Amino acid sequence: MAEQLTFPAASAALLEPHLPPTPAHDDARSAAPSRPFVTLTFATSLDSTLSLAPGVRTRLSGPGSKAMTHYLRSRHAAILVGVSTVLADDPALNCRIAGAEARQPRPVVVDPHLRWTPRRGDKVFEVCREAAGLAPFVLAGVDAAEMAPGSVRLLEEHGGKYIRVRHARSGADGRMRFDWPDVLAALSAEGLSSVMVEGGAQVINSLLDPACHVLVDSVIVTIAPTWLGQGGVVVSPDRVRDDQGRPAPAARLSRVSWHPFGEDVVLCGKLHG
Template sequence: MTKAPQGSAAPQQTAQRTVRPAVSTAVESAMRRALALAAQGPPHGPNPRVGCVLLDPDGRPVAEGFHRGAGTPHAEAAALAAARSRGVDPRGTTAVVTLEPCAHHGRTGPCADALVDAGVAAVHLAVSDPNPVAAGGAATLRAAGIEVTTGTLADEGEELLRHWLHAVRTGRPYVTLKLATSLDGRVAAADGTSRWITGPQARAHAHTVRAQVDAIAVGSGTALTDDPSLTARTIDGGLFEHQPLRVVLGRSAVPGDARLRGPGGPLLHLPEHDLAVVLGLLAEREVRHLLVEGGPTLATALLAADVVDELHAYVAPVLLGAGPTGVGDLGVTTIGAAARFTTHDVTRLGDDVLMVARRTQPVTNPQPAHARQNGRPSRPTKEEI
């Protein structure tokens, strides 16, 4: 850090704040741009979404790039190529990148080496790479004499890479459980009819989520009863370009004429009840984000095993009074042991509301629900209502 000028009357704090403000503002601004670039990459797929902006020594952006999906150049390589294509020598630039540059040889060379070879002077990154295969990029850069600053807009970087980071850190996919219920928690009427509880806007939203995930899972009972297609469809009924892997969990066979065998993503039937095994198999197939759409048996098993990372609860202003609920017995007997999530976002969709709620405490290993502590007394005191 540059020292305050000798003889300055200003206290040190003020001096620090006035040191290189243009550059630090430029770095933060470039990181925001890099995050926005990264978000243009596909949310699905095995690779993280990454964006990169190159700044000249005066803090002016001179080139940018982002990763467009597996098999295409990484963000750093794209930014360096963009610089060279416009005749800008990347030597002496500062690379602002959303994720620690990789140090491994995949389908493309290591980004850390590319930055060193290009003569980049400094690197700012938002999130360190937890991937043991790819990590070490910052060390490579520092060993080459490049100044590396970590944690710039780290929260935003974590949010962007939420599913991928979770998968890399825990070795299992990020699990989003979708529920579409009446206000009294029912997923169908007493006769089993359920089309439709929620309205068209909610259903269209659910399809856009399908188009963002790697895989959708249902239980084999639901596959038989509902004959779902589990495709990601546009509001005019067409298929989105990306179709997630369709996963059926459980022993019942998928009939030969099932919609699941029709147009859409590949079908994977796992006649396996051990959820740790299932999630491990999906992780091996590079599934980072798994959307679970039911039915109640599968939802209950995932919740009881405490492997649900996010809830997407579409709630309709409808009361049924009878019919199956979306979630069965979780082994919760008292209010203090409830499965509590933290609300991330609330969106009105026509007459319905979408509540996105996340696991309150990050966990790295699945635990049974009864072992979870959430800091609430299991025997509430008698309070006035």
């Protein structure tokens, strides 16, 4: 079993204004929230790069900010990643904070075309069998008849499943794209009250589109003191223009706070309000 991590209570208190409310303090979002609380979080280099190249696993977070990420996972009902992250990293998508075993988040994989073929040896299933994580829910854009029976059985055996998201549109590359309101509605229907969106770049950039800012409740970014160089996978939303056609900022955070964790700096803020 992987090493258990610890995160100081004093550090956790710094992040509290940016986290989903606990059930005991959920007055503003009582009983039936219209959608899950959404936290957008990722680690980046000084040149806004997530990895050295597409498909290349790149470690950016130091020990302190890594423990912070697992603490954040303990405070959310779900972790959401795009299928490219699963294919590149084979992530466990669990929480390793000591004492949080009973608060494992549900992994959610956005995979419209079913590019991922689940295998018993995938880390996400290994930790599930060790009672150290949950099996994923896979958001698909195809009918049940197009899903491989072996993959369906493997997911269901571990407590996961495919979820059909019926409204999909075609992107510029010809692949299906889900609209975020439909994704969040699917999670809400499963009783998931909060979701931590971790990547990859396409997923992150889509939430940074101005049309989606109202859906994001919190942004938490780990900034590592390194430059990865050109050719990497970059966080940079599409160009925005004003009414006169002039370039304009795509997004800006407000209510910002900065917190050092080891050699990394963590930036917290809001996209709206």
